[in-house]
Amino acid sequence: MPIEIPTLNVIALAPQIVVVVTALVVMALDISLTDKRVVGYVSLLGLAAAAVVTFALLGGPAQAIQQMAVSDGYALVLNLVFIVTAALAILVALGYLDERELQHGEYYALLLFSTAGMMLMAAATDLIVVFMGLEIMSVALYILAAFNHRQVGSGEAGMKYFILGAFASAFFLYGVALLYGATGSTNLHAIGEWFSPDRGNLGDPLALVGLGLLLIGFAFKVAAVPFQWWTPDVYHGAPTSVTAFMSVGAKAAGFAALVRILMVSFDQAFTLDWQLVLAVLAVLTMTVGNIAALAQKDVKRMLAYSSVAHAGYILVGVVPATMTGVKGVLFYLMAYAFMNIGAFAVIAVLEHRDAIGTALSDYAGLSTRKPFLALAMAVFMFSLTGIPPFVGFWGKLYVFRAAVEANMSWLAVVGVINSAISAFYYLSVVVQMYMRTPTDETAAAPALRLSGPVVVTLALALVATVVLGLWPTPLVNLTALGIFG
Amino acid sequence: MINQVPVSYYLLLGAILFSIGAGGVLIRRNAIVILMCVEMMMNAVNLTFIAFSRYLDSATGQIFVFMVMAVAAVEVAIGLALLVELNRHKQTVNIDEINSLKG
């Protein structure tokens, strides 16, 4: 039997290739240089190059590689989300790792590989590629979570994340296997074709169980109820620079693949059988995340639970399975990248050795000690709550509007009520910073040092949160390009 | 001869192995045994893929198995590395004793 030599349209994966090549260069530099900060700056340059390539492709025709992956508007807009996330996380790490004498070159290589995995998940049009992207992302994150080898909490976070992540991957795989058995293909378009109404395959039990198992796998990765319990421990134990990266990146990548699979393959099947289930999960995720966050006395843990709640808000945009919802999700993810990484950057500054300095009481009177830091944190907290005129408000508005348009107003109402609940714990941080005097313990703590890269991170996140809040049009126009090709 | 074994037997075996693995992850306390259970789940999936691949007469399932095998090896390496790292801090592989993070 003759073999047909495939033609490879490498342009389709150009941004991913740029990131991977940067990671390889970073590895080579790591073994030849002694100052590892240079490695961090090279990584930033590589990400900038990937952003340039992404912008060059944006708006052009969708490029596909062997029906395996595609660089359509949707994938390219998400690429920008991942690049922003990775760049901000590297900036946080440059200062954070220096202070803890953890400045190793592996950190940046792993972070870049993880980013490449996320970008691959967004571009994948075949479940094999989704799986490869998922694993490239996750495996790098397991190591990053355990990166602080001097602290037992970090190793523990890595171990917990690894066991539960591998467990979730196995469920995802079993789902893929059942879907393959039912439909005879792992290609998203072929599966979508198999489900088309005239084929009479809607409601096929094997395929629906497969989709259910896929949803379990994704629920783990995006930290949705009932698979959210690893989140607080892992986010708390991991180095703060890593928590910042994975709270946004892994969530965005999980949603990226989930939304494409639902929209391309399960357009009909999903609305018939699984939509209500996912809607209930969205409600539970929001509520459980917010109520658990209320009880937290540690800001890092509180933000971990709040990230569960945000997974719920994003799910509200996913449930309708409409293009309005997809655009809302893209907007939300970009907004979340800026405000959440900004908040974690503030935590990274306050946290001194051995995870001390993340308690709520450590923020007492911050406005008198470091006015800029307190102002930045206050803005991020307001934005995460969804108070106008910050970018978080528009994010929530767009996902809730998608639910209303799809005649699921009750979902939007639950979302708004949850935002009101979340105000309690977000604003308690602001109250601590501006209305409490520092405790004796806080006053005795070592002076806070703001390193250059951290100031740049905070400034970038702050400017984006405020400017995109006052003038969201550029981001709205960008997400409008996020269509499937 | 192999043709006489219906595909459903393989699928059933795969499902049973997957369930044993999943149950093991949930109830066993030894981190190394948990690692073995995850491997078992992955290999149950492999069996399912191969069975479907033969039944459907399509190569996709076999290619998928190659990827899963590579990923499973990577996960074992990572898991062992994390375990050795954790063992330096605490002399245990019992996950009930790995509990410094709470709140």
Place this chain on the structure above:
Amino acid sequence: MPSDYVPILIYLLVATFIAAFALVLPHYLGPRRPNPAKSDTIESGKLSYGDARRRVPVQYYIVAMVFILFDIEVLFFYPWAVLFWDLKWYGLVQIAIFAFLLVESYIYIWKKGAFKWK
């Protein structure tokens, strides 16, 4: 339709009840007389001796991990080798890229000192 899944819900409830029943009942009914021989490790009738947790140099684990990783990569060479003549230059270039990645990783861990014994 979600209502189709009600039997599964009932099944889950019944299963949970039976499992709980089977766990709780022996706790109250069964006699419990533990002795050292009963609680000992089962070694198929052989008497156990010594401690299984001997010290193994940590270097051993690193070499083992590296071995697992490189060992399994051979997996991707086999299909290429079988189809070598059919794939022509295309296959050669692809496998060269793959081999390059392996070699770079190998040099990386080498320079990082993973193979230094002691």
